[in-house]
Every structure is written in C-alpha cells, then in structure tokens.
Amino acid sequence: MISLNDFLIVGAVLFCIGLYMIVSKHNAIQILIGIELMLNAAILNLVAFGKYDRLNNGGQLFALFAIVLAAATTAVALAIILNVYRQYKTIDPGKIDQLKD
Amino acid sequence: MSLAQILFYVMGFIALASALFVAGTKNLVRCIFMFFITLFALAGLYVLALADFVAITQIVIYVGGILVLILFAFMLSGKETLNAMAQQRSKFISISKLPALLLAGLFLIVLLNVLFKVDADNLLWIKKSIRTNNEILPDAEMTQNIGINLMTKYLLPFEAISILLMIALIGAAHLSRKETRA
Amino acid sequence: MRLYEKRRLKKLNEFLNAIDTLTIHFTLAAVLLPLLAFIINFSNPGKNNKVAGWASTIAILISCVLSAFVFAKVWNSHQVHQQQLWFTIGDTKIYAGILLNNLSVLMLLLVSVIALPVHIYSTAYMKNDENFNRYFAYLSFFCFSMLALVVVDSLVLFYAFWELVGFSSYLLIGFWFTRDKAVQANKKAFIMNRIGDIGLLTAIIILFAQYHTFDIIQLFADKGLITQSVIKNGIWMAPSGQLPAIWQYIACGGIFLGVAAKSAQFPLHTWLPDAMEGPTSVSALIHAATMVAAGVFLLGRVYPLFNGAELTVLACIGCFTAFMAATIALTQNDLKRILAYSTISQLGYMVMAMGIGAYASSLFHLVTHAFFKALLFLVAGIVIHQMAHIKADNGLEIDPQNIQHMGGLRKKLPFTFVLALIGGFALIGLPLTSGYLSKDSILIQSFEWSDGKSGILKLIPIIALLTTWLTAFYVTRLIVKVFFGELRVLQIKPGIELHISDGGWQYKLPLVLLAVGCLFALFSFNPLLYEDAWLFKGLSITNGLERENIYHTLIPASVNILSLLVMYAAYIIYVKRKANVFPQSGFLFRLSANGWYFDEIYNRTIVKPILALSNAAFWFDRTIIDGIINLLVKTGLVLSKLSAWIDQYIIDGFLNLLVAIVETIGNFARKFQGGKVQYYLFSMLAIILAIFILLILDARF
Numbered sequence: 013m014i015s016l017n018d019f020l021i022v023g024a025v026l027f028c029i030g031l032y033m034i035v036s037k038h039n040a041i042q043i044l045i046g047i048e049l050m051l052n053a054a055i056l057n058l059v060a061f062g063k064y065d066r067l068n069n070g071g072q073l074f075a076l077f078a079i080v081l082a083a084a085t086t087a088v089a090l091a092i093i094l095n096v097y098r099q100y101k102t103i104d105p106g107k108i109d110q111l112k113d
Numbered sequence: 114m115s116l117a118q119i120l121f122y123v124m125g126f127i128a129l130a131s132a133l134f135v136a137g138t139k140n141l142v143r144c145i146f147m148f149f150i151t152l153f154a155l156a157g158l159y160v161l162a163l164a165d166f167v168a169i170t171q172i173v174i175y176v177g178g179i180l181v182l183i184l185f186a187f188m189l190s191g192k193e194t195l196n197a198m199a200q201q202r203s204k205f206i207s208i209s210k211l212p213a214l215l216l217a218g219l220f221l222i223v224l225l226n227v228l229f230k231v232d233a234d235n236l237l238w239i240k241k242s243i244r245t246n247n248e249i250l251p252d253a254e255m256t257q258n259i260g261i262n263l264m265t266k267y268l269l270p271f272e273a274i275s276i277l278l279m280i281a282l283i284g285a286a287h288l289s290r291k292e293t294r295a
Numbered sequence: 296m297r298l299y300e301k302r303r304l305k306k307l308n309e310f311l312n313a314i315d316t317l318t319i320h321f322t323l324a325a326v327l328l329p330l331l332a333f334i335i336n337f338s339n340p341g342k343n344n345k346v347a348g349w350a351s352t353i354a355i356l357i358s359c360v361l362s363a364f365v366f367a368k369v370w371n372s373h374q375v376h377q378q379q380l381w382f383t384i385g386d387t388k389i390y391a392g393i394l395l396n397n398l399s400v401l402m403l404l405l406v407s408v409i410a411l412p413v414h415i416y417s418t419a420y421m422k423n424d425e426n427f428n429r430y431f432a433y434l435s436f437f438c439f440s441m442l443a444l445v446v447v448d449s450l451v452l453f454y455a456f457w458e459l460v461g462f463s464s465y466l467l468i469g470f471w472f473t474r475d476k477a478v479q480a481n482k483k484a485f486i487m488n489r490i491g492d493i494g495l496l497t498a499i500i501i502l503f504a505q506y507h508t509f510d511i512i513q514l515f516a517d518k519g520l521i522t523q524s525v526i527k528n529g530i531w532m533a534p535s536g537q538l539p540a541i542w543q544y545i546a547c548g549g550i551f552l553g554v555a556a557k558s559a560q561f562p563l564h565t566w567l568p569d570a571m572e573g574p575t576s577v578s579a580l581i582h583a584a585t586m587v588a589a590g591v592f593l594l595g596r597v598y599p600l601f602n603g604a605e606l607t608v609l610a611c612i613g614c615f616t617a618f619m620a621a622t623i624a625l626t627q628n629d630l631k632r633i634l635a636y637s638t639i640s641q642l643g644y645m646v647m648a649m650g651i652g653a654y655a656s657s658l659f660h661l662v663t664h665a666f667f668k669a670l671l672f673l674v675a676g677i678v679i680h681q682m683a684h685i686k687a688d689n690g691l692e693i694d695p696q697n698i699q700h701m702g703g704l705r706k707k708l709p710f711t712f713v714l715a716l717i718g719g720f721a722l723i724g725l726p727l728t729s730g731y732l733s734k735d736s737i738l739i740q741s742f743e744w745s746d747g748k749s750g751i752l753k754l755i756p757i758i759a760l761l762t763t764w765l766t767a768f769y770v771t772r773l774i775v776k777v778f779f780g781e782l783r784v785l786q787i788k789p790g791i792e793l794h795i796s797d798g799g800w801q802y803k804l805p806l807v808l809l810a811v812g813c814l815f816a817l818f819s820f821n822p823l824l825y826e827d828a829w830l831f832k833g834l835s836i837t838n839g840l841e842r843e844n845i846y847h848t849l850i851p852a853s854v855n856i857l858s859l860l861v862m863y864a865a866y867i868i869y870v871k872r873k874a875n876v877f878p879q880s881g882f883l884f885r886l887s888a889n890g891w892y893f894d895e896i897y898n899r900t901i902v903k904p905i906l907a908l909s910n911a912a913f914w915f916d917r918t919i920i921d922g923i924i925n926l927l928v929k930t931g932l933v934l935s936k937l938s939a940w941i942d943q944y945i946i947d948g949f950l951n952l953l954v955a956i957v958e959t960i961g962n963f964a965r966k967f968q969g970g971k972v973q974y975y976l977f978s979m980l981a982i983i984l985a986i987f988i989l990l991i992l993d994a995r996f
Contacts (some may be wrong), residue, residue: 059159
C-alpha cells in the first residue's frame with residue numbers, strides 16, 4: 013500500500029517548487045501558476061490525510077472547497093493582471109515598483 | 114510492490130517532472146501546457162489516494178476551467194503581451210535565481226525534516242482511526258459520503274463558498290471591463 | 296783670594312754677563328729684523344712700490360751691522376749660550392735658546408754679508424716685475440729663516456728652521472708660478488728636500504732616544520755626550536743608555552740624507568739645476584751661497600757624531616759628486632745651469648773635506664765659495680738681463696740664457712767683464728784669490744789623508760785633482776764664450792742695434808762688495824799659505840796634521856800650473872777655433888749633456904710608478920668607492936619605489952577593497968527596500984525559514 017509519507021513528500025516538493033516560482037519569476041502569470049502549484053500541493057496533503065477520516069470526510073470536502081477557492085482566486089487575479097498591464101504596459105512584477113503612476 | 118505503488122511512483126514522477134519543467138521554463142506557453150500535465154498527474158494521485166470525486170472535480174474545474182481561463186486570458190490579450198512574454202532572457206542557469214533556489218531548497222529540507230519527525234504513519238489518531246475502522250477503503254463509495262457530508266456537516270462552508278464565487282465573478286467581471294475614457 | 300780680588304772678579308763676571316746679554320740681544324735683533332721686513336712687505340698689498348725693496352734692504356743692512364758686532368764679540372772668545380724652557384712633555388723638558396760659538400757667528404756674518412749685496416742688486420733687477428712686494432717679502436723671510444738656523448741651540452728648533460729654509464726656497468724658485476717649468480722645478484726641489492728632512496728627523500729622534508736631550512752643546516761639544524759614547528761589540532753605549540749599533544748607522548745615514556738633499560749631493564742633486572727657474576738674484580743668494588751651505592753647516596754642527604767609516608763614506612760621495620757635476624758642466628749651454636753644476640761640484644768638495652777630517656778647510660771653502668759664486672751669479676744676471684734687452688728690442692726668438700748666442704760682451708760690458716774674471720779665477724783657484732787658499736787646503740789635506748788609507752781610497756785625491764782641472768776648463772769656456780769673440784746673435788740676424796751697458800750703481804756696488812771677498816786679502820795676509828788664514832785658525836779642531844810635508848808645496852804648484860795650461864787650451868779652442876777636439880756627439884758627450892741621465896732614471900723609476908699608483912687609487916676611488924655609494928643610492932631608490940608601490944596598491948587597495956565591500960553590501964541591501972514585491976516576499980519567507988530552522992534545531996530562545 014501507498015504510505016502516507018510518500019504523498020506528503022510529493023506534496024512538500026510540489027509546494028517548494030511553487031514557492032520557487034513565486035519568488036523568482038519575472039512574469040505575473042507564471043507567479044499565478046506558482047500559486048496554483050502551492051494550492052495543489054496543499055490539496056494533495058488534505059486528500060492524503062483525509063483517507064483516515066471516513067466518517068467526517070473533512071479531508072476530501074475541504075479539498076473541494078480549496079479547488080473552488082483556487083478558481084475564484086485565479087479569475088480575480090487574471091482580471092487584476094489585465095488591469096495592471098493596461099496601466100503599466102508590462103507584467104513584470106520587478107518593474108511595477110512605484111506606487112504612484 | 115503492488116501495481117498501486119508502481120502507479121503511484123509513475124504518477125508522482127510525472128507530476129514532479131512536469132512541475133519542475135513548469136518552474137524551469139521561461140516560455141509562458143510551455144509553462145502553461147506543462148502545468149496542464151501536472152494537473153492531470155495530480156488528479157491521478159488523488160485517485161490513488163482513494164479520492165475519486167476530488168480527482169474528477171480537479172480535472173473539471175482546474176484543467177477545464179482555470180487553465181483554459183489562463184490560456185484564453187493570455188492568448189486574447191493582444192500582441193503586445195504576446196511579444197513581451199515571448200522575449201525572455203535565454204539563460205537557463207543564472208546566478209540571480211540562486212537566492213530563490215536556496216530558499217526553496219531550505220524550505221524543502223525543513224518540511225522533510227518535519228515530515229520525518231512526525232512519522233505520519235505512526236501518528237496516534239491515524240492508528241486509532243485504522244483501529245476504529247475509520248479508514249477509507251478502496252472499495253468505498255465516496256460520492257455518497259461527500260454528498261451527505263456536504264449537506265449536513267459542511268453546509269455553512271458550502272453556502273459561504275457559493276457567495277464567495279458570486280462575489281468573485283462580479284468582481285472579476287467588473288475589473289476586466291474596458292475603461293471608457295469619458 | 297783676597298776680598299777685593301773676589302769683588303773685582305764678581306764685577307768682571309757681572310760685566311761679562313751684561314755684555315753677553317747685549318750680544319744675545321743683538322743676535323735676536325739681527326735675526327728678527329728680516330722677519331719684520333717680511334711682515335711689512337707681505338701685508339702691503341700695493342703693487343710695486345719701492346718701499347718694499349728699501350724696507351728689506353735696510354733691515355738686512357742693520358742685521359749685517361749687528362752681526363758684525365756679534366762676530367767681533369764672540370770670535371775666538373768664549374761661547375755665549377742662553378736658553379729658556381719652552382715646554383714640558385711628561386718628564387722631558389724642551390729648551391729654546393741661542394748658541395753663539397765660532398761656527399754660529401761666522402755663518403751669521405756670512406749670510407747677512409752675502410744677503411746685503413743681493414738685496415741692493417734685487418731692487419734694480421726686479422724693478423719692472425709686478426710682484427715686487429712679494430719678492431722682497433719672500434726674500435726677507437728666507438733671510439730670517441737662515442739667520443735663525445745658524446744661531447739656534449736645540450735640534451728641534453734647528454729642524455724647524457731647516458724646513459722653513461726649504462720652504463722659502465720653494466716659494467722663491469716658483470716665484471714666477473705662471474710658468475709651468477718653474478712650478479715643476481719648485482715641486483721637485485721641495486720633494487727632494489722633504490726626503491732629506493725625513494732623514495734629518497729620523498736622526499734627531501734617534502739621538503733623542505739615545506741621549507734624551509736635544510741640546511746641541513750637550514751633545515756635540517768637546518766633552519759632550521757623543522764624544523763620551525763608543526761602539527763596542529755592536530752596542531752603541533752612551534752615558535745615558537745604550538742601543539744596538541745599527542741605530543748609530545741609521546742616524547748618520549739620516550744626517551747624510553739631510554745634507555744630500557739640502558746641499559745637492561748625489562743622489563739628491565737633480566733639483567738644483569732645475570731651481571734656476573727662479574730669479575737670478577735668488578739663485579745667487581740661496582742656491583749658491585747660503586741655503587745650499589746649510590747642509591755643510593749641519594755637518595759642521597754634528598761633526599763628532601761620525602766615526603771613521605762613516606766619514607770615509609762621506610768623502611767618497613762628496614768626491615764622486617764633485618767629479619760628476621764637473622763633467623756635466625762641460626757640455627751645458629745654459630749660463631745658469633753651468634753655474635748650478637759648478638755649485639754642486641764645489642759643495643762636493645766641501646762634503647769631501649768634511650769626510651777627510653779637514654773640518655776647518657771645509658768651512659773655509661764654504662765661506663769663499665759663497666763670495667765668488669754669488670758674484671758669478673750676479674754677473675750672469677746682468678748678462679742675461681742685457682741679452683733679454685737685445686731680444687726685446689729686436690724681436691728675436693732666442694733664449695737669453697743660452698751662451699751659444701753670446702760673445703764679445705767684454706766690449707759692451709767692461710765692468711761686468713772684469714768682475715766676472717775675478718770671480719772665475721777665484722772659482723778655479725788661482726793664486727792671489729781666496730778660492731786658492733780654501734781649495735788648495737782641501738786638496739793638500741786630501742793627499743795627507745789618503746796616505747794612511749789603502750786601495751780605492753787612494754783615488755780620491757786624484758779624482759779631486761781631476762775635478763779641479765775640469766773646473767778650470769768649464770769656467771774658462773764659460774767666460775770665453777760669453778765675453779770673448781764675436782756676438783753670435785749677429786750671425787743669426789746681422790745688423791741689429793745693441794743698446795746694452797753695465798747698469799747703474801745698484802748693479803755695480805754689489806759686485807764690488809762681493810769681489811772684495813774673492814781676493815785673498817780679506818782672509819789672510821799671506822796669499823799662499825792657508826794656515827795663516829784667521830778663519831782657518833779659528834775653526835780648526837786640533838787634528839794634529841803636520842804642517843811641513845811635501846804635499847804643501849807640491850800640490851799647489853802642480854795644480855795651478857796645470858790649471859793655467861787647461862785655461863789656455865780652452866781659450867784656444869773656444870776663441871781661436873783652432874782645434875775642436877771634442878766630438879759633439881758620442882757616448883761621453885751625451886752622458887754629460889744629459890746630466891748622466893739621472894733625471895730620466897728618477898723619472899722612470901720613481902715618478903712614473905707613483906703617478907701610476909695615484910691613477911690607480913683615483914680609479915679605485917671613482918669606480919669602487921663611488922660605485923658602492925651609487926649602489927646604495929640605487930638601492931635606496933629601489934626601496935623607495937617599492938614602498939611607493941606598496942603604498943599605492945596594497946594599502947590604498949585595502950581601503951578600496953573595504954569601500955567596494957561596503958558598496959556591494961549596500962547595493963545588495965538596497966534591493967530589499969526597492970519596491971519589488973518579490974523581494975519583500977523573499978525576505979518574509981527567509982525569516983520564516985530561519986525561525987523554522989531554529990525550531991528544528993531545538994534552539995532555546
């Protein structure tokens with residue numbers, strides 16, 4: 013059987029990759045994808061632990077909620093990115109460093 | 114080594130490899146498509162974790178919804194965005210990524226350390242749940258379980274989530290309309 | 296003794312003491328007056344005023360008068376000696392004082408009497424020279440040194456004035472120092488004199504080491520310390536101690552070296568012909584009559600020091616010098632050089648006479664030689680002066696001193712001619728002159744001395760005789776070539792005007808004064824017998840020679856007859872040109888004409904090596920010592936450059952490095968506040984990570 017540890021390890025690695033992408037990418041959409049990766053890693057964790065709670069089934073249900081929230085987040089984030097692009101003509105977060113326009 | 118484990122390693126490998134590719138590439142299009150593959154692999158992993166409904170939901174919402182949204186947002190946003198994204202620096206290994214790499218690496222080490230300390234398989238509540246037959250077995254029907262739990266125990270989060278979705282929808286729609294300069 | 300006799304004796308002593316003190320005072324005045332003249336002339340910077348000449352002349356005149364007084368007082372009576380303590384070193388007391396015995400007062404009178412005509416002559420001879428004052432200053436200085444030399448009583452003072460005399464000679468030889476030959480001549484004279492001085496100093500020091508006194512009376516008197524010491528078995532024993540006998544030989548050698556240098560004996564004789572570069576009046580005073588006689592005077596003072604063998608050596612060297620110089624004088628053509636070589640020859644006679652024990656004869660010859668040689672030099676001066684007039688008037692290119700251009704001057708300069716004849720006869724030693732008395736006394740005594748000797752020593756009187764005839768020959772040649780015949784300048788350039796004459800009283804009076812001393816009358820009432828001369832009687836040490844032997848008549852007769860024959864022969868050869876028997880080339884002629892090649896020998900063996908040594912030392916100093924210093928300089932430069940480089944690159948570089956580090960850290964840290972979202976996120980995550988790591992590592996807060 014697949015042990016719990018293996019799922020957790022995969023989740024940890026995915027989380028760190030997502031973290032790397034957030035900190036180091038120069039493209040807002042790639043940062044968004046990094047956030048998605050981190051969310052996915054968290055959901056994997058939830059699902060892995062949820063296997064041991066059949067009655068309440070908290071793990072899987074919260075995984076569902078997380079997926080929904082991720083979708084909402086992404087939609088709003090994309091709208092913001094579009095606005096930022098219209099304003100600054102670039103989506104490199106390193107170049108958007110002034111508050112005033 | 115049962116088939117499930119082999120499958121798990123394959124799925125795990127695909128997920129991690131494609132995630133690495135996503136992290137490493139500079140080309141946005143390739144990034145998005147590899148993310149596509151990562152999401153599918155993750156869905157497979159969910160199945161192996163005996164969460165089949167979650168897996169289907171993942172594919173439907175993430176892949177079919179979010180990814181397509183990103184793709185459309187990227188593709189339809191005009192030539193300037195496309196050009197700006199297509200022109201990336203060509204170096205693969207550059208020293209400016211080092212702090213991020215270091216950070217990520219250290220985080221990974223910390224997490225793994227905690228993992229091994231915790232030794233999840235031997236946690237008391239897990240053992241207890243195994244003993245008290247709380248574990249989800251491979252032949253269980255999860256959909257019914259999820260449905261019942263959603264409407265009884267988790268009704269409040271359900272309703273909250275729906276309101277949130279509505280707010281997000283309105284917000285996103287408002288944010289992304291074209292500004293009419295009047 | 297009765298009381299009144301005692302009192303009279305005491306009064307007599309007091310009277311005598313008073314006279315002695317007066318004598319000493321006169322002596323001091325006679326010595327110091329020329330010094331005063333020197334100071335006056337030297338500090339007078341004006342050019343060529345007659346005051347200088349008259350100051351010196353009056354000073355020497357008064358000295359002469361005072362010397363005459365002192366001479367009359369001391370000659371043949373008791374000697375006068377006064378001394379004072381000069382300084383003390385440790386236990387040794389050095390005295391300074393005046394000693395007047397026969398020898399001292401004779402020399403005192405001689406020097407001042409010769410110096411007086413020379414001074415008068417010089418006032419006219421040097422009147423056109425622009426360094427008139429300096430000339431008389433130096434001349435007075437010389438007179439002071441020489442007069443002091445003859446009266447001092449201690450060897451230390453003797454040495455001091457000996458050196459001063461040599462120094463005055465140096466100054467006067469190089470008087471016309473703009474002439475290169477004069478400068479070389481005075482250097483040569485001074486260096487050779489210095490060699491003699493070393494010898495004399497060594498001798499004085501050895502004598503002091505043996506006898507612990509410098510006093511001349513204590514050492515050399517009749518019953519003095521030296522006559523009390525003997526040499527036995529190789530030890531020189533004296534009343535005050537003893538030394539190995541070698542020191543006595545060295546002392547005598549040292550004395551001889553001093554004599555050889557000062558009196559131009561072989562081997563240190565080559566400076567005297569070159570010293571003729573000075574003015575002729577200087578040559579007359581210094582290099583004929585007085586300074587060169589100082590060597591013989593030294594011999595007279597220290598005579599008891601020599602023992603038999605050393606005296607024999609002295610005689611041999613004197614004889615050889617006399618012969619050699621006479622042979623050289625035969626072929627010389629420069630008027631003054633002939634006279635210089637003649638001086639060397641006559642000095643050789645004097646030294647030889649000292650060697651054979653004829654102490655009185657030697658000093659007698661010294662006195663007579665002073666007169667006739669000074670006279671001949673002054674005559675030469677007049678002749679040269681007139682030849683220079685001829686040269687200047689007619690623009691000729693002749694050497695005024697060359698006798699080959701002269702001739703027939705007796706018609707133009709009759710007075711000079713007569714006096715030259717007197718001087719010449721005295722030099723040859725013909726009867727009725729004073730030279731005859733002194734020279735024949737030496738010859739006779741040389742024959743008597745060689746009676747008791749054997750072997751080669753029997754040759755010495757023969758060689759002396761030969762030298763006498765050679766002297767006759769070259770003197771006649773000189774006089775004939777200058778005064779007889781026709782003026783050979785006319786053969787070069789016929790038809791020139793000759794405006795020459797004898798000169799004024801300043802030229803004639805000195806000649807006359809000196810000529811008086813050339814005749815017998817001054818010295819002896821008997822023109823033929825030297826033993827009657829008062830000078831001889833006053834100076835002779837009892838050497839117990841028999842008065843009557845065959846030599847006393849044979850020698851004078853033969854010598855003089857043959858001299859007359861030689862003179863006639865020379866006259867015929869040089870005037871009538873009847874016979875020219877002497878080849879003008881050939882080995883003997885060249886040997887004689889080049890001074891027996893002594894100058895070349897000295898030049899090659901001594902002068903050149905010393906110059907090479909000095910060049911080597913110069914090279915050493917220049918390349919090696921300066922090279923070392925340059926090396927140090929370069930090292931210093933290199934070190935300084937190195938330290939500059941270190942300062943610039945290392946020290947400043949270190950500072951620059953610090954600055955760069957700070958800059959980098961600043962730039963780095965600045966990024967975290969730059970407004971970039973990802974950096975904010977990064978720093979946040981880094982802190983969280985740090986907390987986690989610390990928690991994991993179980994750190995206690």
